[in-house]
Amino acid sequence: MSVKSSGRMKTVLFSSFMGTAIEFYDFLLYGLAASLVFAPLYFANMSPALGIVASFATLAVGYLARPLGGLIFGHFGDRLGRKRMLVLTMLMMGGASFCIGLLPTQAMIGQWAPLLLILLRIIQGIAVGGEWGGAALMAMEHSTPERRGFSASFANMGGPAGAALATVAFTLSSLLPEEPFLSWGWRLPFLFSAVLVGVGLFVRLKVAESPVFLESQRQAASSQLRRVHPLLQVLRKYPRAVVVACLGTIMAFAVQSLLATFAMPYAVAAGLSRSDVLWISLATQVIHVFTIPMFAALSDRIGRRKVMITGVVGMIVLIHPLWLMIGADNLVLLFLAFLIGNPLLQAMVYGPTAAFISEMFGAESRYTGASLAYQVSATLGGGLVPLAATALLAARGGNDPIYVSALIVAIGIISLIALLVPQRPAKGVAAEDAGAAVSVI
Numbered sequence: 083m084s085v086k087s088s089g090r091m092k093t094v095l096f097s098s099f100m101g102t103a104i105e106f107y108d109f110l111l112y113g114l115a116a117s118l119v120f121a122p123l124y125f126a127n128m129s130p131a132l133g134i135v136a137s138f139a140t141l142a143v144g145y146l147a148r149p150l151g152g153l154i155f156g157h158f159g160d161r162l163g164r165k166r167m168l169v170l171t172m173l174m175m176g177g178a179s180f181c182i183g184l185l186p187t188q189a190m191i192g193q194w195a196p197l198l199l200i201l202l203r204i205i206q207g208i209a210v211g212g213e214w215g216g217a218a219l220m221a222m223e224h225s226t227p228e229r230r231g232f233s234a235s236f237a238n239m240g241g242p243a244g245a246a247l248a249t250v251a252f253t254l255s256s257l258l259p260e261e262p263f264l265s266w267g268w269r270l271p272f273l274f275s276a277v278l279v280g281v282g283l284f285v286r287l288k289v290a291e292s293p294v295f296l297e298s299q300r301q302a303a304s305s306q307l308r309r310v311h312p313l314l315q316v317l318r319k320y321p322r323a324v325v326v327a328c329l330g331t332i333m334a335f336a337v338q339s340l341l342a343t344f345a346m347p348y349a350v351a352a353g354l355s356r357s358d359v360l361w362i363s364l365a366t367q368v369i370h371v372f373t374i375p376m377f378a379a380l381s382d383r384i385g386r387r388k389v390m391i392t393g394v395v396g397m398i399v400l401i402h403p404l405w406l407m408i409g410a411d412n413l414v415l416l417f418l419a420f421l422i423g424n425p426l427l428q429a430m431v432y433g434p435t436a437a438f439i440s441e442m443f444g445a446e447s448r449y450t451g452a453s454l455a456y457q458v459s460a461t462l463g464g465g466l467v468p469l470a471a472t473a474l475l476a477a478r479g480g481n482d483p484i485y486v487s488a489l490i491v492a493i494g495i496i497s498l499i500a501l502l503v504p505q506r507p508a509k510g511v512a513a514e515d516a517g518a519a520v521s522v523i
Contacts (some may be wrong), residue, residue, distance in 0.1 A: 091224055097289045098221040101168060102240025103211045103247065105159030108179040108275050110241075111248035111362035116141040118256075118356060119268045123187045124196045129477055134219065134347065138469045139500075140200050141343065144207035146464020151211020153313060159449035160312040160323070164216040164223075165291045167449075169283065170176055171216070174209035176279030178202045183272030215453030218436040223445075224292035228382060234436035235378030235435040242370035242424070243340055249367060253360040257360045298445040312450040316443065320451050323442035327498035328456035328462075331439065333394050334431035335463030336493050337401070339422050340486075343344045344468045346410050348475070348483075362413065366420040373425040377433030385442075387433040389503050393430025398494035400427065405483035431497075463493065 120140065121133030128136060151171075159167040182202050188195040218237035225233035251271035258267040316324065342363070349359045381389045400422060405421035435456070443451035467489070474485040 084358060091233075093285075094224045094289055095221055095233060097285050098217045099236040099239050099243065100285055101212070101282055102213060102217045102237045103173050103243040104172065104240075104275075104278045105210050106244030107247045107251075107278060108175045108244075108272075109210045110173050110245045110342060111252060111271055111275075112144065112182070112206065112291065113141055113339075114204035114248060114252045114360075115268060115272075117343050117346045118198070118252075119264065119394055122389070124266065126188050126201055133519050135469070135472055135476070136196075136257060138343070138472050139204050140196070142465040142469045144203040144210075145461040147204045147207025148457040148461050149454060149463070151208035151213075152215060152457035153206065153211075153296075153450065155212025156215055156267045156450030156453040159212070159216050159219075159453075160295075160447055160493040163291050163295055164449065165286075165289060166218070166222050167212055168216040168286055171209045172279055172282055172286065175206055175213070176275050178205040178209065179272050179275035183269040183275070185401055200300040211453065211457045214436075214456055215449050217447055218440055219294075221291065222437060222440050223292040229379075230441070231382040231386065231434050231437040232375055232379040235375045235433050238378070238432055238436050239371050239374050241338070242374065243368045246364055246367035246371065249360050249364040252487050253357060253364065256357055294445050298356075312447040313454075315447040316451040316454060317514050319447075320443055324451065324455045326456075326500050326503050327439040327452075328459040329494065329496055330390065330503075331431065331435050331459045331497070332463040332498035333494045334428055334435060335398060335460045336467040337397055337423055337428045338432065338488060339464035340471060340490070341420060341428075344471045344475075344486075345420075348405075349408050349416055349518055352409045354413065354416065358413060359416065361419050362420055365417065366424055369421065370429060373429040373431040378437065381434035381437070387440040387501050389434050390431045390438065391498065394494050394497050394501065395428050396427040396430070397423075398498070401490045402484070402487035405487055407451065409483065412429060449480070467493070 116137045117134075120137040121128075121130065124140075125133040125136040155167045179202075182199070185198055185202070186195055214237055215241070218234045221236050222230050222234040248271065249273060252268070255267040255270050256263055346356075346359055346363070350356050365372060377389055377393075404419045404423050407415040410416070439455050440448060441454045442455075470489060471486045474489065475483060477485065
């Protein structure tokens with residue numbers, strides 16, 4: 083690889099990482115606020131327990147919107163290009179987050195407050211639903227075949243990086259006394275999103291369009307074959323791949339989301355301070371940024387499934403001990419639980435995920451197929467599981483996580499079965515990737 087090509091690849095990888103980091107900063111910042119702030123501000127007419135459930139329900143709404151975003155931006159990303167869609171998703175996410183930072187509370191405008199909160203959360207979900215697919219493909223489709231897992235993982239690195247940045251911002255604002263924090267302090271991290279989006283757009287606009295997409299479009303233009311809608315192409319040609327990719331990765335999203343949201347109030351309720359929990363979460367998120375590409379690179383050497391299956395089995399075996407450690411009112415045990423849960427076990431599954439999913443679809447409909455599978459998995463595992471876990475914990479009196487552990491074990495078994503299903507990479511994911519014969523409309 084020439085120096086010029088190497089420099090261009092570094093820019094692509096940095097853009098992929100930074101773009102998803104900014105998107106997930108906004109998206110996961112909402113999760114922190116939903117855990118610690120939104121219940122008393124936007125659901126004040128409910129009991130504290132029901133307020134938290136309602137707050138997590140709005141969190142889930144964003145996840146439910148993600149598959150819609152994946153389909154919308156996947157369609158136009160397969161038709162018009164990856165780069166244009168990535169610029170648009172960043173603008174949507176930043177605008178929605180900035181508006182959340184300005185949103186009046188229920189005490190100010192009544193029921194309009196939670197309704198507007200839900201609307202902005204939906205916009206966030208649509209935006210992040212379109213972001214991941216384009217970011218992962220831009221990195222993978224600029225990469226050499228033997229480094230696809232490592233390159234595509236830069237999009238996944240943005241998740242914990244964004245979460246770490248969100249945790250720093252939210253933790254710093256939470257150092258304020260309770261009254262000013264609930265009045266205006268929690269809004270500052272959302273308003274800061276405008277600055278991040280400006281920086282992100284500056285970097286993203288410097289990246290060239292995917293060469294795989296350009297070649298696919300060139301060949302499609304010269305082909306006499308009938309044009310096919312990308313979603314129909316995915317459903318006709320890759321239905322098995324969608325199911326395997328979705329179910330095979332659902333465990334990673336379930337564990338990641340629970341540790342980022344549900345575990346926070348659970349640890350605080352056990353006796354730890356909110357700031358201590360946030361700082362420990364931050365430390366493990368920083369480590370997570372580096373273990374994701376490490377396990378992705380390992381998957382380039384020994385295979386995606388071997389690495390991912392190891393992580394799923396580990397999470398099945400250790401999930402209940404991890405919950406007991408989180409609820410032990412001990413900072414050392416909390417740190418170990420977060421360390422084992424995310425940077426180690428979850429990263430084994432999540433690190434290879436971008437390449438694992440993307441390799442199942444041909445270039446002509448890859449943005450649509452990869453986005454659909456990833457976002458449905460994220461919705462089921464990341465959006466609905468914290469809501470279900472909160473309800474299960476409440477049913478057990480608020481301090482016994484046995485049902486939550488059973489739920490995660492069941493999800494892990496589903497992921498394990500899916501990963502054991504034989505599945506060949508789609509034709510055209512190697513060096514000759516660009517050779518797509520069917521274009522999209």
